Amino acid sequence: MKRQPISTGSEWTFELIQEYDREIGRIAERYGLDTYPNQIEVITAEQMMDAYASVGMPIGYHHWSYGKHFLSTEKGYKRGQMGLAYEIVINSDPCIAYLMEENTVTMQALVIAHACYGHNSFFKGNYLFRTWTDASSIIDYLVFAKQYISQCEERYGIDAVEDLLDSCHSLMNYGVDRYKRPYPISAEEERRRQKDREEHMQRQINDLWRTIPRPNDKNEGPEQRKRFPVEPQENILYFLEKHAPLLEPWQREIVRIVRKIAQYFYPQRQTQVMNEGWATFWHYTLLNELYDEGLVTDGFMLEFLQSHSSVILQPGFDSPWYSGINPYTLGFSMFQDIRRICENPTEEDKHWFPDIAGSDWLSTIKFAMRDFKDESFILQFLSPKVIRDLKLFSILDDDRQENLLVPAIHDEEGYRTIRELLAAQYNLGNREPNIQVWNVNLRGDRSLTLRHQQHDRKPLGDSTNDVLRHLHRLWGFDVHLESRQDDNLITVHHMPAREESRRTDLIVTV
Amino acid sequence: MSYVIDRRLNGKNKSTVNRQRFLRRYRGHIKKAVEEAVGRRSITDMEHGEQISIPGRDIDEPVLHHGRGGRQTIIHPGNKEFTAGESIPRPNGGGSGQGSGQASNSGEGMDEFVFQITQEEFLDFMFEDLELPNLVKRHLTGTDTFKTVRAGISSEGNPSRINIVRTLRSAHARRIALSGSSRIQLREMKDELERLKRDEPDNLDEIEAVEHEIEKLSARIHRVPFLDTFDLKYNLLVKHPNPSSKAVMFCLMDVSGSMTQATKDIAKRFFILLYLFLKRSYDKIEVVFIRHHTSAKEVDEEEFFYSRETGGTIVSSALKMMQEIMAQRYPVNEWNIYAAQASDGDNWNDDSPVCRDILINQIMPFVQYFSYVEITPREHQALWYEYENVHEAFPECFAQQQLVSAADIYPVFRDLFQRRLAS
Incomplete structure (x- = not known):
């Protein structure tokens, strides 16, 4: 049944956008995509640059680093080095998606399919987003954060707040709970409890730092005393918020704000491949469906396919444009491949994926979308065919060996290794150094000791001392960072730096 | 369920504050660049902005990350000639895209951060802290010329400056306030009169008394003046000394x-x-x-x-x-x-x-x-x-x-x- 195309030109109008949204929404519903309501906002290129600069937060507090992002975006855009991404979508309820004024109607339809139905259903469906973020309250919370921080700027000066935010940002990746489910954030609640919390927290801290020994302390020698914290803490910002001895209540509140925002973005960092792959899969599927129904023209499809293929372009490792694996390509290929395995399984697929070969593709990819993150998704679903198509191979770079080694390539022996290695590459736990709060010298110089558990002898990067300087600012007393490989102490960073001669028992690198 | 909203008319300069914060933070660098530019530029060139570059190192936002070294395995796409177990010499410099995932997140690896400031900003930095001597002095003493500017509404003034709308508005308010109770009584009396005429057309005394009362009230309402001197409102103009024009x-x-x-x-x-x-x-x-x-x-x-x-x-x-x-x-x-x-x-x-x-x-x-x-x-x-x-x-x-x-x-x-x- 051929129907009249929705549009034939390239200009868009609000009526056309609504029409496309209705049709795409209708098909998405047929596939059972569960989404938040959509709020589609048409904006100009300048506004898109603003949105860009605030790292995807629709409302952000003021900070120079966002100005820096803005300046570099602006420069890139004005010189024509960089097209603006044609979409930004915000994990909120309703789900806000931005369409840029300059785009053609084809691009608008593509963005609607990609963001309003692809990303949106991912935000609503994926277990990480369901567990860790609360889409309905994020906007309110950001408004609260912005107000609170600008009040602090008025009261304590821009510089004081800026310094504090710099320090918090440098530890932002260590401000998330990886395993414990956080309480949902609510601006209302935050505002109400903030006052109580200030008082309560300060009281607890004062208790911790009480210097007069309690009566039952007296038979405890310093050696037998337990470490504090008793268990190592992975959430450094949380630890600082609760226990840093010198922070004012408002400073603790700001640490908390940065921590909460880091937590909100944490699922996005863990599901890059899946999220983009899912959205790309759906814009591809939905728009092809529109074409099959005769609702869009051949010209529309050509323009769409052209930009689709540039989105999923994967330059080879030796190309000058190579900058790592393109998450769009990997995710899209994998979702397409899962569908293929379900619909047309080969012998190889039946051997590798006995559970899903020949099953219903729609419920299988929805299962994959719902219950995985990048790491486990790759471990579970990366098929030999995708490995072959992308010609994946691994490089082992060992600083004790003279040459690089190629342990595995895209062949029968290598599939499993490649899959495991690639999955590990997307494990945030491997990508970031494993650093935890180890001990506080409560009765002595109040110094804070962190422990870095090295993995495969990977050392810390060269900005470590800068980060420790920030940590020192927050903690207020000496900070030590020990790097360990297994049980051997490798290096210790001190902040403030120590004289080498005073410590002969440790190798000091500062 | 979708809503389409046109936000194009909303403010576009949401990032202005952040941009200012950035300039504020790197004032030192920018001032140095401006000073050099003033020395180097040709004269006709003076009315342009300037490109400022700041060493990447100074502008980094440090985060904890892995450095080079140790044992690292990375998956790359696009294999052409490598076979499993092959040993290949290290490429010089660049490495093979090592840690590229981290680099793109934090923007590190940038050598120089380059951006543009406008002419306005350029001159601001150039003239910062400068002030023409005696300019202030002249401001305070020699107020020779004036500029008149509007400064709201006042209740005193020149008849040619009457603000008619404001005047009538306050007259209206005053009339309502002063005649309010009389009007209520008048309404009651009129109702009463109507009732008397309908129910007791013979009770002439009563009717006459009510009619008299109505007349008195009408007169009272009428006596409230339409316009009082009290109502007059004038546009207020004040003179601003304008010594520096x-x-x-x-x-x-x-x-x-x-x-x-x-x-x-x-x-x-x-x-x-x-x-x-x-x-x-x-x-x-x-x-x-x-x-x-x-x-x-x-x-x-x-x-x-x-x-x-x-x-x-x-x-x-x-x-x-x-x-x-x-x-x-x-x-x-x-x-x-x-x-x-x-x-x-x-x-x-x-x-x-x-x-x-x-x-x-x-x-x-x-x-x-x-x-x-x-x-x-x-x-x-x-x-x-x-x-x-x-x-x-x-x-x-x-x-x-x-x-x-x-x-x-x-x-x-x-x-x-x-x-x-x-x-």
């Missing part, structure tokens, strides 16, 4: 044979800085160019800077001419007068005391500021020492400085116009 800048330059084009270029930059600076303080600026060798001439800008002359030097000729032009065209009560003189210090020796006298008696009392720059690497000559006397007589508004090369201009300029502490 007009300025004239005299550029005096020696074009005798001893002045080379390079010297003139240095002088030109100095004049342009002064011009740009005045432009920021005054609405309207006129520039008078006077060049001289043995005799002075008023010329246009082109001729001033680029035509060549030869001959000796008599500085007083230019000063005389300036004094005449001031007297004819720029009355002191309307114009703020600034003057800048550039020379290589050569003068006919007997002329220098004459210059001093003209300055002290006929020029300095009327000008806001007179600056003299001597562009020479050589020893000072008589003119300089005579001018030192002028400086003693008018320490507040006379300045002299020596320039050697173009790079000196900016520091000297700043020195000349350094913000003076309230003294």
Whole structure:
């Protein structure tokens, strides 16, 4: 049944956008995509640059680093080095998606399919987003954060707040709970409890730092005393918020704000491949469906396919444009491949994926979308065919060996290794150094000791001392960072730096 | 369920504050770049923004990440010739995209952070902390001209300034307030009258009494005046002293044979800085160019800077001419007068005391500021020492400085116009 195309030109109008949204929404519903309501906002290129600069937060507090992002975006855009991404979508309820004024109607339809139905259903469906973020309250919370921080700027000066935010940002990746489910954030609640919390927290801290020994302390020698914290803490910002001895209540509140925002973005960092792959899969599927129904023209499809293929372009490792694996390509290929395995399984697929070969593709990819993150998704679903198509191979770079080694390539022996290695590459736990709060010298110089558990002898990067300087600012007393490989102490960073001669028992690198 | 919203008319400069924060944080870097640019740029180029670059190291936002070393395995796409177990030599430099995932997140690996500031910002940085001497003084004392500006509504004023809408609005409010209770009574009485006429048409006494009452109330309502003096509202205009609207800048330059084009270029930059600076303080600026060798001439800008002359030097000729032009065209009560003189210090020796006298008696009392720059690497000559006397007589508004090369201009300029502490 051929129907009249929705549009034939390239200009868009609000009526056309609504029409496309209705049709795409209708098909998405047929596939059972569960989404938040959509709020589609048409904006100009300048506004898109603003949105860009605030790292995807629709409302952000003021900070120079966002100005820096803005300046570099602006420069890139004005010189024509960089097209603006044609979409930004915000994990909120309703789900806000931005369409840029300059785009053609084809691009608008593509963005609607990609963001309003692809990303949106991912935000609503994926277990990480369901567990860790609360889409309905994020906007309110950001408004609260912005107000609170600008009040602090008025009261304590821009510089004081800026310094504090710099320090918090440098530890932002260590401000998330990886395993414990956080309480949902609510601006209302935050505002109400903030006052109580200030008082309560300060009281607890004062208790911790009480210097007069309690009566039952007296038979405890310093050696037998337990470490504090008793268990190592992975959430450094949380630890600082609760226990840093010198922070004012408002400073603790700001640490908390940065921590909460880091937590909100944490699922996005863990599901890059899946999220983009899912959205790309759906814009591809939905728009092809529109074409099959005769609702869009051949010209529309050509323009769409052209930009689709540039989105999923994967330059080879030796190309000058190579900058790592393109998450769009990997995710899209994998979702397409899962569908293929379900619909047309080969012998190889039946051997590798006995559970899903020949099953219903729609419920299988929805299962994959719902219950995985990048790491486990790759471990579970990366098929030999995708490995072959992308010609994946691994490089082992060992600083004790003279040459690089190629342990595995895209062949029968290598599939499993490649899959495991690639999955590990997307494990945030491997990508970031494993650093935890180890001990506080409560009765002595109040110094804070962190422990870095090295993995495969990977050392810390060269900005470590800068980060420790920030940590020192927050903690207020000496900070030590020990790097360990297994049980051997490798290096210790001190902040403030120590004289080498005073410590002969440790190798000091500062 | 979708909503489409047109946000294009919403403010687009959401990032302005963040941008300002950024400029604020890196002021030091930007100022240094601006200072260099002023030394390097050609004159006609002065009205542009500037590209600023800041070393990537200074602008990094540090995070904890893995460094190079240890044992790292990375998956790459696009294998062509490698086979499993193959050992390949390390590529030089660059590495094979190691840690690229992290790098793109934090923006590290950038060598220089380069961005553009606007002309406005460029000049702001250039003129920062500078203030024309005595500008403030003139603000406080010589309030010669005024500008009238609207300043809201007042209840006193000139009849030609009556605000009719506001007046009638307050009259209306007053009438409602004053006649309110009478109107309620009137309404009641009218109802009563109607009822009496309907139910008891024979009760004439009562009817008459009510009618009388109605008449009394109507009269009372009527007595409330339509317009009272109390209601009158006027547009309020206030005079703002406007001392800094007009300025004239005299550029005096020696074009005798001893002045080379390079010297003139240095002088030109100095004049342009002064011009740009005045432009920021005054609405309207006129520039008078006077060049001289043995005799002075008023010329246009082109001729001033680029035509060549030869001959000796008599500085007083230019000063005389300036004094005449001031007297004819720029009355002191309307114009703020600034003057800048550039020379290589050569003068006919007997002329220098004459210059001093003209300055002290006929020029300095009327000008806001007179600056003299001597562009020479050589020893000072008589003119300089005579001018030192002028400086003693008018320490507040006379300045002299020596320039050697173009790079000196900016520091000297700043020195000349350094913000003076309230003294």
